[in-house]
Amino acid sequence: MTTEPLLRVENLTKYYGSRLGCADVSFELWPGEVLAIVGESGSGKTTLLNSLSATLEPSSGRTLYRMRNEQWRNIYELSEAERRFLVRTDWGFVHQNPADGLRMTVSAGANVGERLMAVGDRHYGHIRDTALDWLGRVEIAADRIDDQPRSFSGGMRQRLQIARNLVTGPRLVFMDEPTGGLDVSVQARLLDLLRGLVGELGLAAVVVTHDLAVARLLSHRMMVMKDGRVIEAGLTDRVLDDPREPYTQLLVSSILQV
Amino acid sequence: MNATAQYNFAYLDEQTKRMIRRAILKAIAIPGYQVPFSSREMPMPYGWGTGGVQVTASIIGPDDVLKVIDQGADDTTNAVSIRAFFAKVAQVATTTHTGEATIIQTRHRIPERALGPGQTLVYQVPIPEPLRFLEPRETETRKMHALEEYGLMHVKLYEDIARHGRIATTYAYPVKVEGRYVMDPSPTPKFDNPKMHMSEALQLFGAGREHRIYAVPPHTEVVSLDFEDHPFAIQHFEEPCALCGAEQVYLDEVILDDAGGHMYVCSDTDNCETRRAAGHVGALGVREAAE
Helix, strand or coil: CCCCCEEEEEEEEEEEEEEEEEEEEEEEEECEEEEEEEECCCCCCHHHHHHCCCCCCCEEEEEEEECCCHHHHHHHHHCCHHHHHHHHCEEEECCEEEEEEEECCCCCHHHHHHHHCCCCCCCHHHHHHHHHHHHHHCCCCCCCCCCCCHCHHHHHHHHHHHHHHHCCCCCEEECCCCCCCCHHHHHHHHHHHHHHHHHCCCCCEEEEEECCHHHHHHHHHHEEEEECEEEEEEEHHHHHHHHCHHHHHHHHCCCCCC | CCCCCCCCCEEEEEEHHHHHHHHHHHCCCCCCCCCEECCCCCCCCCCCCHHHHHHHHHHCCCCCCCHHHCCCCCCCHHHHHHHHHHHHCCCEECCCCCCCEEEEECCCCCCCCCCCCCCCCEEECCCCCCCCCCCCCHHHHHHHHCCCCHHHHHHHHHHHHCCCCCCCCEECCEECCCCEEEECCCCEEEEHHHHHCCCCCCCEEEEEECCCCEECCCCCCCECEEECEEECCCCCCCCCCCCCCCCCCCCCECCCCCCEEEEEEEHHHHHHHHHHHHCCCCCCCCCCCCC
């Protein structure tokens, strides 16, 4: 067991001009831990996720990451080459819309293999075997390996995107509404798969979602955001079963019961 | 008074030639790197070799001997026009013999006869960016070159193998120059890729529409990309040239009739003519100066 966190966020603030994106966010993420960020549209969830994943540069604050060599680095001070290498090896990013994270015009196998080739794998047989293995793990039939994701359903595309991200064995994965836009039965299957993979691989993950059920199923801890600020944070079951803030109480009571 | 308009030597004005020469020098200093330059309008359409013509115009001198080939042939429209152009605007000697030329402007072939020191090969390039069809953003491809992120190039080769069982790219086959930059060798057949490796001649590439010049200096490593278990291989021909009997050369298929008749002949016309003059005869050839 590691006794050190993987990610340490200190007073992260992002302004778009004079308008606030997110303010003063601080937290620590531990290896193998899944953190959900919930809140309504416009609450700053995605701004926070993009800042954490170095897609956006924050206005102030730091995000420290423990690299594989155990060194703590502020990700905004990495050189562009280091950052891009980190993003495609030790990190993953699962977009809400799979088309943003996949290459739609190359085959599923190449989508999974791209990261391997990017880090120098030059053996076709090995790349293909690894791609087949990963397609199997995300429950995509082996005979679809040479098909383009254009011919895949939404749920399959999302699973392919997950395989593509996990193939290099990242330690940290960012997910932006991973089940958004999928119908409920496909959502359930995807969540089941994600939960299995996260547990099996010991991944740390930051999951942005507006769906409290997703947070309940996937995450250990959650943060509730409103107007760019974190208003409540804690263990997922505690926050959902015993919400403290009025806004969180409102969110929890807004869940549709069937 | 002379009735016809007078051009500067080799058509381009001296300032433009200086600018292009600077780009060429930079390109030679960084083998395989695409140097932007301010491409000029030339009296011919894009796609006819405006990039190559500007490079040739910038390096040509009164003592040079120019050869121009188009798909290996000296006698096709593009080659004839460009040769005539320089004969007119630079009054230089022209030739069809590879060995006699000091500058060879080419579209899509490297001559079969090995080039020597002092010779310069000028390529006409339509699309200089090898990553173009994989990554449409120029800002991104430049960054990928800068950071040596070439995994995507192998994605293309992977797709070839997945779809065709082998690397099916036959022309514009990507190469790595001096262990650093991945370069598009212009649409030459991959048959010619090995000739670029450690060549004694200077190789210059001009892309007029795309405003890019790049270069491979003499004695530079040029390695075709491949997979360990699917190594790079050049095209193979079953039969020799029907006219001169040459083997180990690149052949063109020529249709003879509408009943499926065809023959394979040298794509490099100078190589074929030289061999026939020396007495080599292929299956369908006629002995030169017979009786």
